[in-house]
Each structure stands twice: as C-alpha cells, then as structure tokens.
Amino acid sequence: MSGTTYLSGLRVFRQRSRQVGAAVGSEFELLGAQSLTFKTVASLAGFALDLLRSRPNHIVFKSLTNRILDERDLHQAPMKLYKEGKSDDIVTTFLEDIRCSFPHIVVTDVGHIAVMNGRTTKRNCDAGNNFYPQKSGVIELNAILVGKLVDAVAAIKANRRSSPSTYDMEVYRALHVRLGITLAHELVHLYTHYLVRRQQSHTPPNITYGPYGDDRKGESGRYWEERLFGGYIDMQDKVEPDPSDSRKLVRGPPVIGIWDGHQRKLWQIRTKALDDLLGREFSKYLGDQLIDHAGATSALRPERWNDSRYYLDPFTDPRDRAREKDRAGGWELSAAQVNYLVSEQVRDHAPKYAVSRTELQRFSNDPTLAVTLRVM
Numbered sequence: 001m002s003g004t005t006y007l008s009g010l011r012v013f014r015q016r017s018r019q020v021g022a023a024v025g026s027e028f029e030l031l032g033a034q035s036l037t038f039k040t041v042a043s044l045a046g047f048a049l050d051l052l053r054s055r056p057n058h059i060v061f062k063s064l065t066n067r068i069l070d071e072r073d074l075h076q077a078p079m080k081l082y083k084e085g086k087s088d089d090i091v092t093t094f095l096e097d098i099r100c101s102f103p104h105i106v107v108t109d110v111g112h113i114a115v116m117n118g119r120t121t122k123r124n125c126d127a128g129n130n131f132y133p134q135k136s137g138v139i140e141l142n143a144i145l146v147g148k149l150v151d152a153v154a155a156i157k158a159n160r161r162s163s164p165s166t167y168d169m170e171v172y173r174a175l176h177v178r179l180g181i182t183l184a185h186e187l188v189h190l191y192t193h194y195l196v197r198r199q200q201s202h203t204p205p206n207i208t209y210g211p212y213g214d215d216r217k218g219e220s221g222r223y224w225e226e227r228l229f230g231g232y233i234d235m236q237d238k239v240e241p242d243p244s245d246s247r248k249l250v251r252g253p254p255v256i257g258i259w260d261g262h263q264r265k266l267w268q269i270r271t272k273a274l275d276d277l278l279g280r281e282f283s284k285y286l287g288d289q290l291i292d293h294a295g296a297t298s299a300l301r302p303e304r305w306n307d308s309r310y311y312l313d314p315f316t317d318p319r320d321r322a323r324e325k326d327r328a329g330g331w332e333l334s335a336a337q338v339n340y341l342v343s344e345q346v347r348d349h350a351p352k353y354a355v356s357r358t359e360l361q362r363f364s365n366d367p368t369l370a371v372t373l374r375v376m
C-alpha cells in the first residue's frame, strides 16, 4: 500500500482566464485526487522537497542563511536564536513546515507566467509576524510545461505493457527534473521570506548568480542553483531529424543545460544523471558540482543554445506568445487573487491531500505506478 504520509496539505489549482464580470476565485479550479495533473505535480513537490532535504542542500541552505544574516538585521525569534548560536535547526524547521503544509500551487499560463517556468508571489506575514507556508505565498508553475509532462506520463502509462517509447521517457525525465528544480527554486524564495518576514524586503543584491538581479536586489533562487548544481539551470528543446522524413527537422525532447555565470560555458545533464536524480541519489553529484562530474554532464557549445538549427526555446510556440500578450488575466496574480488563494474560505474548506513518500519516489522513476492522494 501507500506507506506513511509524507507531503501534507497539498492543493493544486488550474487557472484559466476569468470571464468578464465573474467573481475573483472562479478562475481557479481545485484539482481532485483522480487528476493526472495533480498526481504529476505532487511528484514534482516530492522531488523538490527531497532535494531540499538532502545533505548537500542542507549545507547550501546554511550558507544562504548566513549570507542573509550578514546582510540583514533580523529580529524574528528563530533568526535571533540562530544568530546567537542557540539554534541550529532553522533549515530543518522550515522544511518540516513546508512538508506538513505545502504551499498552494497554481498551474497557469495566464499572463507573463506563460513564458516563465515558475514564480512565487509572497505575502506579508500576519501581525504576529508568523510564517505559515499556505498563507505567506503562492507558487505558480507554467501550465504549458506541466501539460507536456502530463502528456508524457499519459503516453508512458498507455504503453505500459510494452516498453515505453524512448521519446516519452526522455521528455518525462527532463521535464520532471527541470520542473522539480523550478519548484525547489520557488521554495528557496519562500525560505528567504521565512528568514526576512517582510514581503517588500528583497534579497540582498550580492546574493545572486549570472545575469540575474540588479544593484537593488539579488536572486536567491539563482544563487541556490549555482551553489547546488555548479551553475544556473536552463532548458531548451532539441532539434532533431523528423523520424518519418530525415530531411526535415522537428522539435525534439528537452535538454537541461547548466550555465556558468558569465555564459561562456554550458553543460548538459546526462540521461543517467537525470535518472539518478529522480532516484534521489543527490549526494552522488550535488554540492561538489555536477559540472565537474564527467559521468553526469557533458559540455555543449554555448553558441548553439540559441541557434534554432540546434535548439528551440520551449516557449516559442506562437500560441504561448499570444497568451503572454493576453493581459485580460493580468500580468501576474493580483493581490485579490492571492488573497483568495490563501483565504480562510480556501484553507479551511477546500479539500486538501496527503501522499506517501514511497509512492512519490517510485513514481519519479516509473510513472506507470500509482500515486494515491488521500483527502485529509
């Protein structure tokens, strides 16, 4: 059966453009236990949490914590204890809070998110300055990429009696790792919010990596990516010969790239390493840099990354660009939408779900296996 509960309080919403005149909230559909999208997003959440709970990440989070404490004068009780050397478990406490009450996830392509992997909208803490994962922010994931991942899962399940096609598994593996890292990156933003407790207080400017951030604010998610993976993460779709007509080129499966901060070097994560990461073998590569591990990565030519003869941007579909320009839904989530998603009405009354760790981990490597979302 399903093993003990691991992730709790999961809620995943699908956002569509709101009808003119409709109430705020009507654009969010809460997904149910049978939804393959929900199961797939639960698998991403399991991966993201396991990645953040891994030994290599604990070290990265400790250094992120110390960097933020060096830059910001923080007075919250847990930070104060940590600063005074009286508490060592600030990282563990945050990750336990997230595990027991996972932040709400919205799968959406409404507005600018149509050309981004993910985004987090933070909210101010309550008057007591308490941090609650489901009140302090909302995480969005790109619906186009999630949709491609879910299609790959469906195709693999449909072929479960014969061996799944290499193509579907390639798409599945790459998108699962990419979106799992995206979700973990968004949780890093919630972690900095957990430390700082003020919506408007940005990450200090020197906590960033590569072409991200500016002289006012940093990008803790990119800083985290570099510390854990040795560079910042990017993704493109491979261009391949058409299987039915080799003279024609078509869009192939995605490739995950790791960039150095100056964008002079680029590595690709190998299939074997993607499988190992999905199998939670984090200590094998992370922390001491995936890019230095010959079995895990191979060098790519950076000049080819944005050359459409070799790779295509996953968001170049004209329909995605049209969605981005469709501002009817707004450029980003409005305060009213975020308030709805974290409201008591939703938190106390909408069903929430729990799922076991064993099932999540098995599904990552073999999506034909079951993921049972149990109503809490």
Ligand SMILES: [Zn+2]
Pocket: 185, 189, 219, 220, 221, 222
């Ligand atoms: Zn970010």
